[in-house]
Amino acid sequence: MRMGLKINGDDYAREVEPDLTLLSFLRDVLGLTGTKWGCLTGDCGACTVLVEGKPIVSCLQLACQVQGREVTTIEGLETSGGLDEVQAAFVSNGATQCGFCTPGMVMSVEALLRTNPAPDEAEIREALAGNLCRCTGYSKIVDAVLQAAAERHSSTGGSAADVS
């Protein structure tokens, strides 16, 4: 099956097996291995990517179902060669330990901050309920999100971010 879609702003077209998941398409066909292969049952969130700006688990998404859509993965977040605010806040807060859950966590946070630029702790925990971390105990992750939100908020002059 021929399929085309946009990933991190670039167009891709490939011949794929019809029941290939988006996760396998990203990792095995395109070599975009930042998106992690975790539980394959939608529980752990390590494979989270954005489709049209919304977070989904790519292990339960058939690639053919996102034909023609725009996908954002962890590789697409770098801005002018550097980490974006969320990634940088994860680093400076020690919110990564083994790091396996981090790409999925960061993608869920990106989705949250697009619709809710100033989330409180409860909203952050709810947004990240589908991203499991077995190292950090989550506190540092929540700290990182609060910091990223504050930095992004101040850098946009305190106005609401693009709500898509």
Next chain:
Amino acid sequence: MADVFIPGSLEEAVGFLTDHPATAMPIAGGTDLLVDTRTGRARPDRLVDLSGLREIGGFELDGELLRLGALARIRSIELDPELGRRATALVEAARVLGSVQIRTMATVGGNLCHGTPSAEMPPALLVHEAVAEITGIGGQYSIPLADFFVAPGRTVLAPGDLLTSVRARVPSSRAGSCYLRQTVRWSMDLAGVGVSASVHVQGGAVSNARVALSAVAPVPMLVAGLEDTVVGTDLAPEVLAEAGRQAAEACSPISDARGTADYRRQVVSVLVPRALRIAWLRATGSWPEGSPAPVNGVWTREQR
């Protein structure tokens, strides 16, 4: 490995499913079906991808009638402020289903058609008097949602039948509804007990009320005979307690990892009064607008 058929219309989807009754399955959000294929619970040779069929997506309000397309995403229900006011039980059920990612993908139709006894959408829709609309090879028909579920994992759908939409009644005034559940964890858990209630109020008394339960019977169920207990009352504590007793008697839970049968009956007798009370407060305008109920009906110290 499964082949994927992408139909251009509802008729094409029904035609393909009817032509391959033993081997083809419809897929929409995929959050249940793809898990089932990995555990071996489902072994389809062909998948029919419904996700491009716009005619069965989205939802619309027309007076007191809500039409939910089978492809309506759980997350879009959760985030709709008008549904939050009018179909509060539905929105409260939506916001505790899975994770944000799962809710973004999962559909109302999938949640109903998977037939899970603990699913979130059924009890919420049952108290809103939902009717399932089905298209099959023999044409279209509709049945009350209460008759849609047959057994765990089984519905009335015959091979080739597709649930296309659900109609529900969502009054704009003097009515309130609520969905509560008991879980071990707050998030990413299935209901040990799910309870939904709706209350209509006229002249300071209940004129109509419904209670639906999930995870405490082979299929989601409406509690029959509650009207005699609650209609005409102002839901005083003894009335609520009696309603809770009736619901606990009406259900038939099993013992499993989420609780013993006895425990689940106890929880039903506690959650039903809480759910009815919150629905009543909403119907009488005594509940802060836009404020969701605590997941199990009780405020934690921080939430008070």
